[in-house]
Amino acid sequence: MTCAVEQRRRVRRAARAIRDAVPTEAVDVVAPTASEFDSWTLEAVVASEGVPPEVSRELALAGLTLRPRPAQGPFTVVVATV
Template identity: 65%
Template sequence: MTCTVEARARVERAARSLRDTAPTIAVEVLDPADSPHDRWTLDAAIRTAGVPPTVLRELALAGLTLLPTPAQGEFATVVATV
């Protein structure tokens, strides 16, 4: 298990990267107390029908785990945890 400070930093770094590199509508970082997954969580809405490779790359670089989410029409919802 990773340290809380390290986990938070990884999620926040990924959130900043997504804001800069992806066609993002919104990116939110949830702490374990607020997340339904009980861990640091990144929740993002992307302006594409699927998750673009650039988003997957940023999540992988941060060491986050992508969780399955249902499609939202023309928008992709990305949920990833540490």
Template identity: 45%
Template sequence: MSCTVEQRERVQAAADAIEAHPRCAGVDALAPGVGPHDAWTLECTLATSTCPPDVLYALVIARLRLREARPRGTGYHVVAGV
């Protein structure tokens, strides 16, 4: 399995886990070059004022790096990547 396939699968696994969270408003798995990042990236918006531990746990299990986690508008925005 190539590195890119393995990275895509890690990001998609985390996206699937986060999407199942009841406070998830939306989640995207973005390919390298889509948006400002040059690696597989996960972006999600949560309908909460903080990042729930379950979301952080999904990132840890998938071995993703947290790039950004902060309130945005009425929700919480999280960006993580390989």
């Protein structure tokens, strides 16, 4: 079992990296108690159609699992969990 503190750090690191890598409208880190997935969750709204490769890369480096979401007009909602 992975330590919750390390999981939180991984999600926060990925959130910062995504903010720096692509134009975003919002990036949030959601605690397990507030997440529908019962785990540390990253939620980001990026200004692109589809998940940008830079975002996929950061999620992979952090060891996060991408949770598919439908497009929201010109934005993509990215949800990933530890």
